[in-house]
Amino acid sequence: MEITATVGLSNKADLSLAYTPGVAEVCEAIAADPALTRHYTWVPNTVAIVTDGTAVLGLGDIGPAAAMPVMEGKAVLFKQFGGVDGIPICLATTDVEEIIETVVRLAPSFGGINLEDISAPRCFEIEDRLKERLDIPVFHDDQHGTAVVTLAALTNALTLTHGRPESTRVVISGAGAAGVAIAKILLEAGVQDVVVTDRKGVVSSDRHDLTPSKKALAELTADRSGRSGTLADAFAGADVYVGVSGGTVPEEVVATMADDAIIFAMANPNPEVHPDVAHRHARVVATGRSDFPNQINNVLAFPGIFRGAFDVHASAITEGMKVAAAQALAELVGDDLTEEMVIPSPFDPRVGPAVAAAVAAAARRDGVARA
Structure with a gap:
């Protein structure tokens, strides 16, 4: 996996648009109308792939670090078969409240949340409560x-x-x-x-x-x-x-x-x-x-x-x-x-x-x- 830009960055003019001072104009526009996030950022095409590593494939509770390859693979499949950008997020907690609060705080950066390999029955409560609190798709695959x-x-x-x-x-x-x-x-x-x-x-x-x-x-x-x-x-x-x-x-x-x-x-x-x-x-x-x-x-x-x-x-x-x-x-x-x-x-x-x-x-x- 890698992250690449969708536009070129090869000279001073490009740099001034991609970062300061040009980017400030976009920031001010979104501050005035948050809905513009859907048009001028990666948010509307990007999903967070979130796990705590407790139910990975048939491997069971192997923890967040060992779960990363599966989350990366999921991101590759999102891109290949749906044109959706996926970002793996492996959380170092299995506490329901901590997972929910963490995802809620990360949510402004994403257009949707894909919950992955979280053991039952915690996964049911996590999904249900995130659906209640977020106005973006939440999906436990x-x-x-x-x-x-x-x-x-x-x-x-x-x-x-x-x-x-x-x-x-x-x-x-x-x-x-x-x-x-x-x-x-x-x-x-x-x-x-x-x-x-x-x-x-x-x-x-x-x-x-x-x-x-x-x-x-x-x-x-x-x-x-x-x-x-x-x-x-x-x-x-x-x-x-x-x-x-x-x-x-x-x-x-x-x-x-x-x-x-x-x-x-x-x-x-x-x-x-x-x-x-x-x-x-x-x-x-x-x-x-x-x-x-x-x-x-x-x-x-x-x-x-x-x-x-x-x-x-x-x-x-x-x-x-x-x-x-x-x-x-x-x-x-x-x-x-x-x-x-x-x-x-x-x-x-x-x-x-x-x-x-x-x-x-x-x-x-x-x-x-x-x-």
């Missing part, structure tokens, strides 16, 4: 990027199996950041029977060990359908399995799913259900890996989402904008839809522009666009 791409892939998979969202049974293993967001976006998209499991089984209100975030999740999911019990209990007759937890699901459990099942086993590097096993019992199989077909990859979502939000100077990223992003991704597959291709490639040049356009239009519909 581990939650919402994963959810958007999952919904897109599932939309196309259900087309192949002739399934309808309202009659589809979904089991999600993993009640962390990604599992919670996937459950919420599927409900938003019309799926009515969603069950989330953790290490102790179905997250339902008849359990007495639930955190506040899991209690709220239970009310949205298992409590509506009256389901409880173990992961195996949830699997029996299910149409869709979404894995964002790690571990291994025994084949005899997988075999109890409904006909024409859909399996998205997204743990890296080892999927919860190996594709060889999944293909024996499912019609459509996806993973989080690039060496198998149908990779559920966040890079399909977050660059275009921020590009679209920045293009209309959105004050937030709404549920409608996320669903619109998923729909745009699903539609790109078009006539190429097969069991081996339910989601486009990250290198499809249509992806970023299509997601950005859908997100910008949704921002206008949802009333958060300012341009």
